[in-house]
Amino acid sequence: GDAYKGDYAHFTLKEIYEQPETILKAGEKTSSEIEAATDYIRQAKNIYITGSGTSYNSALIAKQILSKYVKIKTESIMSSELQFDPNIIEENSILIAISQSGESADVLEAVKIAKNANCKIIAIVNLVTSSLAREADVVIGLNCGPEIGVAATKSFTSQLVILYKIVQKLSNNDITINFEDFSKSISKTLDNPTNIQKIAKELKEISDIYILGRGINYPIATESALKLKELTYIHAEGIAGGELKHGPLALMDSNVFVIILNPNDSTYSDTLTSAREIKARGAKIIGVSDVKSDVYDYWIEMPKINEVLYPISEIIPIQLLSYYAALEKDTDPDYPRNLAKSVTVK
Ligand code: G6P
Numbered sequence: 001g002d003a004y005k006g007d008y009a010h011f012t013l014k015e016i017y018e019q020p021e022t023i024l025k026a027g028e029k030t031s032s033e034i035e036a037a038t039d040y041i042r043q044a045k046n047i048y049i050t051g052s053g054t055s056y057n058s059a060l061i062a063k064q065i066l067s068k069y070v071k072i073k074t075e076s077i078m079s080s081e082l083q084f085d086p087n088i089i090e091e092n093s094i095l096i097a098i099s100q101s102g103e104s105a106d107v108l109e110a111v112k113i114a115k116n117a118n119c120k121i122i123a124i125v126n127l128v129t130s131s132l133a134r135e136a137d138v139v140i141g142l143n144c145g146p147e148i149g150v151a152a153t154k155s156f157t158s159q160l161v162i163l164y165k166i167v168q169k170l171s172n173n174d175i176t177i178n179f180e181d182f183s184k185s186i187s188k189t190l191d192n193p194t195n196i197q198k199i200a201k202e203l204k205e206i207s208d209i210y211i212l213g214r215g216i217n218y219p220i221a222t223e224s225a226l227k228l229k230e231l232t233y234i235h236a237e238g239i240a241g242g243e244l245k246h247g248p249l250a251l252m253d254s255n256v257f258v259i260i261l262n263p264n265d266s267t268y269s270d271t272l273t274s275a276r277e278i279k280a281r282g283a284k285i286i287g288v289s290d291v292k293s294d295v296y297d298y299w300i301e302m303p304k305i306n307e308v309l310y311p312i313s314e315i316i317p318i319q320l321l322s323y324y325a326a327l328e329k330d331t332d333p334d335y336p337r338n339l340a341k342s343v344t345v346k
Helices: 011-017 019-025 031-043 053-070 105-116 131-135 154-170 179-191 194-202 217-232 241-246 268-279 307-329
Strands: 047-051 075-078 094-099 120-125 138-141 208-213 235-240 257-261 284-289 298-301
Touching: 011 019, 011 307, 019 154, 019 179, 031 094, 031 120, 031 138, 031 154, 047 053, 047 105, 053 075, 053 094, 053 154, 053 217, 094 105, 105 120, 105 131, 120 131, 120 154, 154 307, 179 307, 194 298, 194 307, 208 217, 208 241, 208 268, 217 235, 217 257, 217 307, 235 241, 241 268, 257 268, 268 284, 284 307
Parallel strands: 047 075, 047 094, 094 120, 120 138, 208 235, 208 257, 257 284, 284 298
Antiparallel strands: none
């Protein structure tokens, strides 16, 4: 069954490799729920999006794609922070709560605050029998099967697929996404892990990694940092490219690795400029891109795909890199120290 590792050494690896399939499964059974959600969103006065950990990074992506593709203004709020500024929630609005488990205490607390303000709740959740699902007016299941590894992998990409489906629906299908082709392109990345395994070896003695991305790639940078922290215990930090000169550039030297998320979208040339500035300080550059460049000391080739899907595509090699770096460092990728799969207490 789903909760067995099968031939994989760890659940985390298995769950990473399930993604070509889980990406197809997301939203397969949920078209009526997606329709119900879009009806609420269309009529909403205000829309808030919340989550914790990886699910908060999904909330950040949601905010950007809703604005970018369908001009809907939303606010993403960290679930754990909402209690300190509950007035941000206006009456009769919508809260989209994103959670793998549906049991994170902070997310449930955010839902409570929103419900007190008469808001409707849309839950994007893997466990459709969870507390969050019970509290929600619309429940959209991720349909990705149980996720055992503490670090979220397949649930993240499934959350993004659901969010893209919502955006697609809101655009009256103006945005065309071929999820089947996309799934195949992810299989290609997963079928060729050798390069990533080699790079993982280089990270063994490193104490600081930075991940840089602009625009839609910035939340992927923060999610990448989270994966690296959880799985390798290396200090990792996501940076919005333009902020480099406002602080992080001071930390760049030959002891540092920087991952550059640089797909061929509107952020491409500015991000390449950032990479050159970093390289000039002696740091090693890992470029994640569909375009090769001499700036990269290591190049992780992304498939050339519909630009809309770059964010989902670029997290996959980082998940793999974090996993293989964990093996190099001899940490347990499934059960990182001090962390729990779902944090049910505040
Ligand atoms: C914990 C897990 C993370 C997860 C976060 C939110 O911190 O270790 O992997 O992203 O909770 O969990 P949720 O189930 O609400 O998505």
